[in-house]
Amino acid sequence: MRTAAQNTVKNQNKKTDRFGRALVSFILSFIGLASLALFYMVRIANSISHYNTGQTGILTLTINGISFFxxxxxRNSTSGRGLAxxxxxxxxxxxxxLLIFLIANAITMSL
Structure with a gap:
């Protein structure tokens, strides 16, 4: 039978330090915001000329998806929880x- 102190030590060992993941996620989230601004600028330029917004949309989704996950x-690490x-x-x-934009774009394309 285990004591309460042994259970506490075992639970503390389960929590790992994922500060590196939290920091990379935080940095990527700001890069993702910049890529959203780039996506918006390409959308404006698309109305003037014929640029393709697909690559910047995929870039924005990829960066923000990686940052989110x-x-x-x-999130449950011992340090870096606030960053996460x-x-x-x-x-x-x-x-x-981007999800709202894709839904609105799909609706207008079907009309």
Missing amino acids: LGISA IAAITISSIPLTL
């Missing part, structure tokens, strides 16, 4: 805006 995996939560929040903004 790294933040989720680092901030990265999840920041990277969810471009993901939501």
Whole structure:
């Protein structure tokens, strides 16, 4: 039979330090915001000339998706929890805006 102290030590050993993941996720979330701005600028340029927004949209989705999932995996770490939560929040903004854009684009294409 285990004592309470042994159970506490065992539970502390399960939590790993994922500060690196949290930091990379935080950095990628700001790069993802910059790629969203790039996507918006390409959309404006697309109305003037014939640029393709597909590559910047895929780039934005990829960067923000990686940042979001790294933040989720680092959320329960012993250190870097705040960075992970901030990265999840920041990277969810471009993901939501792109999802709204894709839905609106699909609706207007079907009309």
